Amino acid sequence: MVQFLAQTFVNGINVGALYGLAAVGLSLIFGVMRILNVAHGEFLMVGGYIGFWLFKLYGVDPFVGLPLVGIFLFLIGIVFYKVVFSRVAKFHEEVKLKNSLLIAFGLYLIFPQIAMVLWTADERAISPAYSGQAFDLLGVRFGYVPLAGVCIAIIVILAMYLFLTKTYFGKSLRGTAESWKAAKLSGIHIEWTFMITFGLGISLAGIAGVLIALTQELTPFMGMPWTLKALIVVVLAGMGSIVGAFVAGLILGIVEAVSAIFMGPYTIAIGLLIFLIILVLRPQGLFGRA
Amino acid sequence: MLEVNHIDTYYGELKALWDVSLTLDKGEIVALIGANGSGKSTLLEAIAGLLPPTTGEILFEGVRLDKEPSHRIVEFGVCLVPEDRGIFPGMNVSENLELGAFSKRGRKEKEETLHVVYGLFPILKNRRNQLTRTLSGGEQQMLAIGKGLLSRPKLLMLDEPSLGLAPLVTKNIFEAICQINQTGVSILLVEQNVHIALRVAKRAYIIENGRIVQHEQAKNLLRDRRVIQAYLGTHYA
Numbered sequence: 103m104v105q106f107l108a109q110t111f112v113n114g115i116n117v118g119a120l121y122g123l124a125a126v127g128l129s130l131i132f133g134v135m136r137i138l139n140v141a142h143g144e145f146l147m148v149g150g151y152i153g154f155w156l157f158k159l160y161g162v163d164p165f166v167g168l169p170l171v172g173i174f175l176f177l178i179g180i181v182f183y184k185v186v187f188s189r190v191a192k193f194h195e196e197v198k199l200k201n202s203l204l205i206a207f208g209l210y211l212i213f214p215q216i217a218m219v220l221w222t223a224d225e226r227a228i229s230p231a232y233s234g235q236a237f238d239l240l241g242v243r244f245g246y247v248p249l250a251g252v253c254i255a256i257i258v259i260l261a262m263y264l265f266l267t268k269t270y271f272g273k274s275l276r277g278t279a280e281s282w283k284a285a286k287l288s289g290i291h292i293e294w295t296f297m298i299t300f301g302l303g304i305s306l307a308g309i310a311g312v313l314i315a316l317t318q319e320l321t322p323f324m325g326m327p328w329t330l331k332a333l334i335v336v337v338l339a340g341m342g343s344i345v346g347a348f349v350a351g352l353i354l355g356i357v358e359a360v361s362a363i364f365m366g367p368y369t370i371a372i373g374l375l376i377f378l379i380i381l382v383l384r385p386q387g388l389f390g391r392a
Numbered sequence: 393m394l395e396v397n398h399i400d401t402y403y404g405e406l407k408a409l410w411d412v413s414l415t416l417d418k419g420e421i422v423a424l425i426g427a428n429g430s431g432k433s434t435l436l437e438a439i440a441g442l443l444p445p446t447t448g449e450i451l452f453e454g455v456r457l458d459k460e461p462s463h464r465i466v467e468f469g470v471c472l473v474p475e476d477r478g479i480f481p482g483m484n485v486s487e488n489l490e491l492g493a494f495s496k497r498g499r500k501e502k503e504e505t506l507h508v509v510y511g512l513f514p515i516l517k518n519r520r521n522q523l524t525r526t527l528s529g530g531e532q533q534m535l536a537i538g539k540g541l542l543s544r545p546k547l548l549m550l551d552e553p554s555l556g557l558a559p560l561v562t563k564n565i566f567e568a569i570c571q572i573n574q575t576g577v578s579i580l581l582v583e584q585n586v587h588i589a590l591r592v593a594k595r596a597y598i599i600e601n602g603r604i605v606q607h608e609q610a611k612n613l614l615r616d617r618r619v620i621q622a623y624l625g626t627h628y629a
Binding site: 198266269273274277281282283284285286287288290291292342 | 405426440441442443461466471472473474476477478479480481483484487490492494495497498539543575
């Protein structure tokens with residue numbers, strides 16, 4: 103029983119790290135730009151499929167392909183910012199939020215259709231030769247691939263944290279998140295900050311996508327479920343807390359894994375229930391400030 | 393040095409400034425006086441590029457500012473400390489000052505300016521690792537001015553620096569403003585505390601309903617019966 107619970111915990115952490123990674127990008131974009139990108143999961147899906155293509159067509163190892171996908175999705179993010187989101191970014195907060203929601207929902211309708219054409223509706227996964235291998239520790243199974251996923255998620259999130267707190271440019275991102283007006287008056291080029299932020303957020307989604315493709319499956323319709331997971335995690339953590347988003351991701355992963363023992367297929371309701379409880383009792387999130 | 397020529401400004405459909413003109417020479421302190429909603433802050437925001445005018449022009453040392461984005465205006469040496477202070481409440485004092493020097497102009501001389509600012513407001517040095525939202529109102533205002541100075545402005549625009557502060561703190565802030573001015577920084581000052589504003593300023597403009605209605609030497613305004621009644625209260629008469 104103890105072993106079974108420990109295994110459930112480990113499985114929960116494996117999934118939760120990915121929730122955290124997916125949420126950090128969403129949180130970053132919302133925090134700095136006040137744009138709720140409900141197409142976040144769509145970009146995550148694209149990242150996963152690009153990793154799949156690199157592996158399937160060119161034999162690139164997914165862990166080598168990971169930085170390539172990160173860079174590629176960064177560029178995609180910049181293109182999407184320039185072509186669509188920059189047009190609403192200059193509006194006032196409320197107008198911006200509403201219009202960006204409409205745009206992102208539009209992308210959510212378009213992306214799966216394009217994915218159907220490019221990758222068909224079949225379930226895809228990145229499965230290198232070593233994907234099933236695992237080691238045993240005190241009777242608990244640790245898969246190498248999920249463990250690498252957790253490590254990469256931690257490294258990426260730590261790197262984000264250091265970037266935001268230690269570098270000049272990272273600080274200007276945080277400043278913009280606190281007050282775009284004060285940022286402008288400090289000589290910060292807001293347009294540029296927005297563009298880089300969007301690129302970074304999308305890049306994080308892409309990296310999460312590849313890690314998901316390694317442990318779960320890719321489908322053209324996976325985008326919205328992942329957006330919802332990321333949204334639940336962001337609400338749980340509170341806006342603007344990078345490390346908090348990761349911890350909240352782990353919490354959601356573990357809670358889901360444990361509740362699966364009792365509730366089976368209804369675990370998906372658990373996440374939404376947590377979402378509601380947090381919104382009612384602590385709307386600023388577990389790690390946020392009122 | 394600064395020339396505002398016949399500008400009109402709108403908030404959407406609403407006209408906020410009507411044919412406003414103003415000049416400021418190098419090294420001057422000029423005050424802008426008016427009631428709430430008369431357009432003082434709007435004028436400063438127009439100069440800083442937050443709300444560009446629809447007609448007219450703004451010249452700074454011969455350069456047209458009204459076509460430039462706000463981050464470029466900072467590079468020209470024009471800095472606004474807005475009424476809400478323009479600081480980052482969730483960041484600590486030294487991070488705020490650092491971001492004040494974000495412009496290329498400020499970054500070049502960051503260390504020296506930081507030294508000057510800590511000399512001017514020693515309390516900021518003691519509080520440098522403290523979150524800005526935990527500072528008192530006076531300390532926040534000092535930080536706002538210090539952060540503005542880190543952009544190495546030639547023209548510093550201050551919007552209501554005494555807002556919500558105790559008289560003694562206000563006095564300290566204005567002593568600092570005079571010291572800053574003595575180092576050669578020109579100052580455009582918006583202030584509700586008309587009495588103190590007219591003491592430090594050389595000239596003043598009076599703005600009513602978005603129009604400049606009077607322009608006079610500050611010392612003359614202090615004796616002007618109409619100004620005394622409207623802005624200083626009758627007991628000064």
